[in-house]
Amino acid sequence: MRYITILKGTQPAGPPPGGLMEAIMALGAEATASGELLDNAGLSPSASGARVAVTGGELSVMDGPFAEAKEFISYAVYEVRSKEEAVEWASRFMQLHADLWPGWQGECDVVKIMGPEDFGPPQ
């Protein structure tokens, strides 16, 4: 089963500590070597994106940045055997932030990507 983890947070001023980036690279290499990390990338601040919305039947396009306190930071796609395994990888990733970037706050949503297992056998 496949999960996407999406990291959102508020960045303290200044770039992330070098040690954190190194630890994230090492964790990514480990998850890749284990055959479970399929895809991942950083996400640019909302200032470089836009939002296309439908409100009251009307389409609108708004350029970023947006007022939300939290920005999308990165995503990762895992192929795992259980939700708990996806949570374990996300926890290891978040623990690195807790340990190596004082003042950082954020959250990582673990979202299941629908797959054949979500559709029961046909009746």
Next chain:
Amino acid sequence: MTHRPIVGCVTGEASGEATDERGVAARRAVEAVWHIESGRLVAGLARVTGDLGLAEDLAQEALVAALEQWPFSGIPPNPGGWLMTTAKRRAIDAHRRTVTFERKAAVLAREAVADEPGVDTDSRVDSLDDPVGDDLLRLVFTACHPVLSLESRVALTLRCLGGLSTDEIARAFLVPEPTMAQRIVRAKKTLTDKGVRFELPTADELPRRLGPVLEVVYLIFNEGYAATSGEDWVRPALCQEAMRLGRVLVGLLPDEPEALGLLSLMELQASRLPARRGADGRPVLLPDQDRRRWDRLLVRRGLESLARAEASGRPLGPYAVQAAIAACHARALRQEDTDWQLVAELYDVLGTIWPSPVVEVNRAVAVGFSRGPDAGLEVVEQVAASGRLASYPHLHAVRGDLLERAGRHTEAAEAFERAADVTRSDVERALFADRAAAARARG
């Protein structure tokens, strides 16, 4: 760095009075860590003890200890190191109780003393540290050693590298659990009896030793691919486990084109899984699949692995050539966009390096699309004349299809009738009977 709490469990709680629900959640969280760590754990213990059977037993004991302790302590900062140290301590305890482990445990005891003071010491990298993956690679080659039968290799690989329980492996292969347990015990014993050492093959041996490994991974994949949607979840999940093993292998042996070829082949075949079954539950064959339902992430990864295999500059083996054929289908957004000329050429190559009548039947299909039905018939008639595959329904179905397209309707009807006679699948029988009736109507 601190212990990470487990969902629903209160860290530091001394009491073992967990509710059932919490107990299940905790068990699943611990098992998730176990699945991630078990391959390297068994590999590291096997290197230290030189005995895969003992390593696996010790690793299981470490799992039991984690299941007892982590729901209350939380998950330690270095779970792999914790499991390793715990496993070594179990070996020492065993040593104190019995003299059987004397020599091996003495080695472990020296290492464990060096690991003092705390099992939970988070700064310790411990012996699990295996940056280039040599331990894991030794484990791969030992579990897939040619002294073992294919079915033993498969069982041992899923057990030691996949971290699957004996019960899960038994269910996946539709055999009773005691049968599978015995198979695993016997496999470990064979390794001991034959004096198989826990070591890497030399560069000279590598080509000969890689084949049995790839064979195991592909068998696991095909077992999952053959499963139907209504079956026990462990069977379809074998496809995912085989692809995971393939990725592990490619990480350990990044320059082996056949390892890359096998991974590519599995990913490209698995990309079609979502489209392989219609709304009525019946199988949908490749030409009729809704290609919009193919898994684009797996297609992309499969094409990347193939490109890496091709970039190696070494001659492609059977897996890579089959992957290249699968890639021709993956690249075609519509059936009619398929580069049949290239598919036919690749089947020519495959027929040379891996001669087989089944390959010839598939080659006839490609030739039939690229050079016309008469050219395809020339290929398939040779297989039919050889008398081999007389009970292989697809030989007759392919012949029927080519005859039909050549306007020889009566002969086509006879070929489809023969296909319907020899198939063991009810779904296929109905399909072939329909084709036969349609050909008769035109004839």
